[in-house]
Amino acid sequence: xxxxxxxxxxxxxxxxxxxxxxxxxxxxxxxxxxxxxxxxxxxxxxxxxxxxxxxxxxxxxxxxxxxxxxxxxxxxxxxxxxxxxxxxxxxxxxxxxxxxxxxxxxxxxxxxxxxxxxxxxxxxxxxxxxxxxxxxxxxxxxxxxxxxxxxxxxxxxxxxxxxxxxxxxxxxxxxxxxxxxxxxxxxxxxxxxxxxxxxxxxxxxxxxxxxxxxxxxxxxxxxxxxxxxxxxxxxxxxxxxx
Amino acid sequence: xxxxxxxxxxxxxxxxxxxxxxxxxxxxxxxxxxxxxxxxxxxxxxxxxxxxxxxxxxxxxxxxxxxxxxxxxxxxxxxxxxxxxxxxxxxxxxxxxxxxxxxxxxxxxxxxxxxxxxxxxxxxxxxxxxxxxxxxxxxxxxxxxxxxxxxxxxxxxxxxxxxxxxxxxxxxxxxxxxxxxxxxxxxxxxxxxxxxxxxxxxxxxxxxxxxxxxxxxxxxxxxxxxxxxxxxxxxxxxxxxxxx
Numbered sequence: 001x002x003x004x005x006x007x008x009x010x011x012x013x014x015x016x017x018x019x020x021x022x023x024x025x026x027x028x029x030x031x032x033x034x035x036x037x038x039x040x041x042x043x044x045x046x047x048x049x050x051x052x053x054x055x056x057x058x059x060x061x062x063x064x065x066x067x068x069x070x071x072x073x074x075x076x077x078x079x080x081x082x083x084x085x086x087x088x089x090x091x092x093x094x095x096x097x098x099x100x101x102x103x104x105x106x107x108x109x110x111x112x113x114x115x116x117x118x119x120x121x122x123x124x125x126x127x128x129x130x131x132x133x134x135x136x137x138x139x140x141x142x143x144x145x146x147x148x149x150x151x152x153x154x155x156x157x158x159x160x161x162x163x164x165x166x167x168x169x170x171x172x173x174x175x176x177x178x179x180x181x182x183x184x185x186x187x188x189x190x191x192x193x194x195x196x197x198x199x200x201x202x203x204x205x206x207x208x209x210x211x212x213x214x215x216x217x218x219x220x221x222x223x224x225x226x227x228x229x230x231x232x233x234x235x236x237x238x239x240x241x242x
Numbered sequence: 243x244x245x246x247x248x249x250x251x252x253x254x255x256x257x258x259x260x261x262x263x264x265x266x267x268x269x270x271x272x273x274x275x276x277x278x279x280x281x282x283x284x285x286x287x288x289x290x291x292x293x294x295x296x297x298x299x300x301x302x303x304x305x306x307x308x309x310x311x312x313x314x315x316x317x318x319x320x321x322x323x324x325x326x327x328x329x330x331x332x333x334x335x336x337x338x339x340x341x342x343x344x345x346x347x348x349x350x351x352x353x354x355x356x357x358x359x360x361x362x363x364x365x366x367x368x369x370x371x372x373x374x375x376x377x378x379x380x381x382x383x384x385x386x387x388x389x390x391x392x393x394x395x396x397x398x399x400x401x402x403x404x405x406x407x408x409x410x411x412x413x414x415x416x417x418x419x420x421x422x423x424x425x426x427x428x429x430x431x432x433x434x435x436x437x438x439x440x441x442x443x444x445x446x447x448x449x450x451x452x453x454x455x456x457x458x459x460x461x462x463x464x465x466x467x468x469x470x471x472x473x474x475x476x477x478x479x480x481x482x483x484x485x486x
Contacts, residue, residue: 032414033381138278165408237416238413242483
């Protein structure tokens with residue numbers, strides 16, 4: 001269980017509370033600059049100014065030595081917005097996956113490891129793509145490779161930061177469907193998205209940020225159907241509809 | 243403006259084939275299609291900015307003139323007062339070393355238009371204080387508005403917008419699309435809006451063409467394409483847009 005209380009990063013994130021247990025599904029929404037990505041980075045130890053309290057299985061991480069954060073990063077994996085820059089352009093996908101396992105202190109996959117085959121099947125990535133560089137993959141394939149890299153660390157919680165925003169909508173929906181299947185397999189998910197249509201069915205609860213502050217939280221269907229905060233209403237009103 | 247039979251090949255690979263459309267002053271046309279369909283390449287070909295190794299064919303009919311789309315110098319002369327571009331990555335398209343005001347003045351000098359940066363910024367909903375800002379001090383939405391101000395400062399006849407809202411949050415997307423349509427209507431500028439998001443452009447573009455793998459697979463009033471998609475690519479786009 002990852003528990004944050006009063007999470008604050010300078011003036012960019014101000015007093016966020018959250019709980020992410022096994023199998024949790026939390027959506028985080030807000031306008032650009034509202035603090036969504038800062039929150040994601042803070043939860044994996046990439047914001048040195050983080051204040052407040054963040055505990056993993058009861059152990060405090062704010063102010064803890066680097067070793068404590070290293071253990072957390074194996075259990076909580078972040079998938080970035082732009083897979084073109086998130087994956088090392090000089091590493092074939094196979095080596096990116098191997099690197100993720102090394103950093104998470106997991107044993108190495110052998111070349112024909114059935115666990116590797118199962119991982120690829122899980123993210124619907126063809127094995128023929130393993131030895132390609134990220135630049136030789138389409139946007140959707142790159143994002144699947146980035147998710148495979150994150151899953152290779154065998155995390156309990158996946159944080160995905162606008163991972164569909166660089167994709168066209170049919171491809172984006174295939175990624176959302178993948179996230180739903182991962183959640184149903186027991187992985188916790190924190191999904192940052194400014195596209196509200198992806199959230200129902202993917203996460204259970206939603207947290208709305210505005211100017212770094214939490215302004216609304218609740219079940220996703222309730223928040224989107226009857227938004228209370230002005231920031232939430234603006235997001236709901238701006239969603240495109242046919 | 244009328245584009246007739248636009249084609250583009252690189253190293254024997256056909257990237258665009260027989261793309262044709264027309265539009266008149268103040269009209270808005272959506273160019274739709276999945277990633278890799280060739281939407282952005284259409285704009286680059288019209289601007290004479292296709293990759294150097296590309297072979298471009300077809301004709302641009304501009305007022306009474308007939309401009310071969312292979313004639314890059316002739317197309318370069320149309321850039322600015324004829325055709326102006328709002329790029330997808332606005333922040334990357336701005337000069338990081340110069341202020342917004344300096345860049346607006348430069349565009350106006352280059353294209354011989356009225357140089358009043360504060361008014362140009364006001365037209366896109368930015369206050370006068372942005373004149374002295376550098377691009378790094380702009381949000382994504384603000385950078386996109388500056389890019390729109392730069393394009394409109396050319397006083398073009400046709401504005402080409404290449405997924406201008408792709409990296410913005412949904413509120414900024416809605417605001418930018420509104421702004422694009424309003425400014426183009428106010429100044430009688432024709433708009434070619436490239437997007438993969440059918441739901442986002444459905445209300446602002448009466449007509450559309452749909453590309454798939456370089457070929458034009460559908461064209462016509464957007465309402466008709468939505469009601470009865472004539473091909474599988476459009477049908478998928480409509481189904482996805484209806485899903486949300």
